[in-house]
Structure formats: structure tokens, C-alpha cells
Amino acid sequence: MAGAGFGSKFGSWEERQRLSQLYAAMSDGELRELAREAASLTDEARTALASEMERREISAEEPGDEEESSEAILREPEFRDLLTIRQYRDLPQALLAKSVLESAGIECFLGDDNLIRMDWLWSNLLGGIKLRVRQEDALVASRLLEGDGLPRDDGETPKE
Numbered sequence: 001m002a003g004a005g006f007g008s009k010f011g012s013w014e015e016r017q018r019l020s021q022l023y024a025a026m027s028d029g030e031l032r033e034l035a036r037e038a039a040s041l042t043d044e045a046r047t048a049l050a051s052e053m054e055r056r057e058i059s060a061e062e063p064g065d066e067e068e069s070s071e072a073i074l075r076e077p078e079f080r081d082l083l084t085i086r087q088y089r090d091l092p093q094a095l096l097a098k099s100v101l102e103s104a105g106i107e108c109f110l111g112d113d114n115l116i117r118m119d120w121l122w123s124n125l126l127g128g129i130k131l132r133v134r135q136e137d138a139l140v141a142s143r144l145l146e147g148d149g150l151p152r153d154d155g156e157t158p159k160e
Contacts, residue, residue, distance in 0.1 A: 019044060020048050020051070023052040024052060028058050031049065031052060031053055032058065080134060081134075081135060082109060082132035082134060082135075083133060083134070083138045084111065084131065084132050085138055085142050085145070086130075086131040087128035088128050089124070089129075090120070090123070091120075091129060094129040094131060095110075097145055098131060100145065101133065101144060104140075106137045106140065106141050107133070108141065109131075109132045109133075111130035111132055112126045112127075112130060113129045116128075
């Protein structure tokens with residue numbers, strides 16, 4: 001029953017008022033910081049944030065940056081097409097490979113790592129932890145991982 005009360009309030013006028021009051025109590029710097037992470041907010045929270053920033057006539061950027069309107073806060077997050085280049089049974093191997101790519105400046109992500117952290121037996125069911133990169137970085141990333149001496153999926157270390 002308590003969950004139903006929460007669900008009915010979500011998206012209501014009271015929630016919009018609560019968010020407006022919360023953002024009105026924040027400093028300009030706090031609002032700018034929140035605006036940088038606006039993709040993690042709900043639609044109502046982004047709308048209330050944009051409204052408060054408009055009311056105060058502040059932009060999401062620090063002074064000296066290109067001016068951007070509060071409408072940019074309302075943009076949808078960008079989805080990228082990622083390519084899975086490796087699959088790892090164990091989390092330490094996946095984290096090691098991810099750190100190799102990140103140290104080379106290649107943006108990469110692990111897929112299903114949180115599920116496997118909860119119960120490592122799920123690794124086989126899910127096909128392991130997936131190491132994903134942007135398509136344009138896939139070739140370079142694969143080559144970096146081939147010659148680094150990292151354990152392969154079969155558990156053997158490549159021989160030099």
C-alpha cells in the first residue's frame with residue numbers, strides 16, 4: 001500500500017513543487033554541477049532545473065565557456081553503438097583489460113559486470129563480462145589486448 005502512495009505522487013504537482021523548492025535553495029555553483037549530470041535526472045527534475053536556471057539567468061557552463069541555453073539540459077542522452085571485443089569469465093581479468101584500454105585513452109565499458117559481481121555463477125549463463133568499445137576504436141583495442149600478456153578466455157597467457 002505504501003508503494004502505491006509513492007507511485008501516485010511521482011509525477012504529481014507536489015513533486016514538481018518539492019523539486020522547485022529544492023533547486024531554489026541551491027547555490028548557482030550547485031545548480032551548474034547538477035546540470036552537468038542532468039542525464040541522470042528524471043524528466044520532471046530536468047524541467048525544474050532548467051526552469052530555476054532560467055529564472056536566475058545562469059547557464060550550465062562555467063564563465064568563459066560557450067554559452068548554452070537551459071534547453072540543452074533537457075536533451076536526451078546520446079546512445080552509442082558499442083562493439084563487444086572480448087568476454088571474460090572473471091571480473092579481475094575484465095578490469096585488467098579495461099584498465100589497459102583506458103590507459104591508452106580508449107573509452108570502454110564493461111557489460112554485465114554488476115550482475116556477475118552479485119553472483120559469479122551467472123557468468124556462464126550471461127556469456128561472461130563483456131568488454132565494449134566504440135566501433136572506430138575496436139581494431140586498436142583488440143591489438144592492444146592481443147599483445148599485452150593478459151590471460152585469455154581459456155585461462156592461458158599468450159607466449160612471446
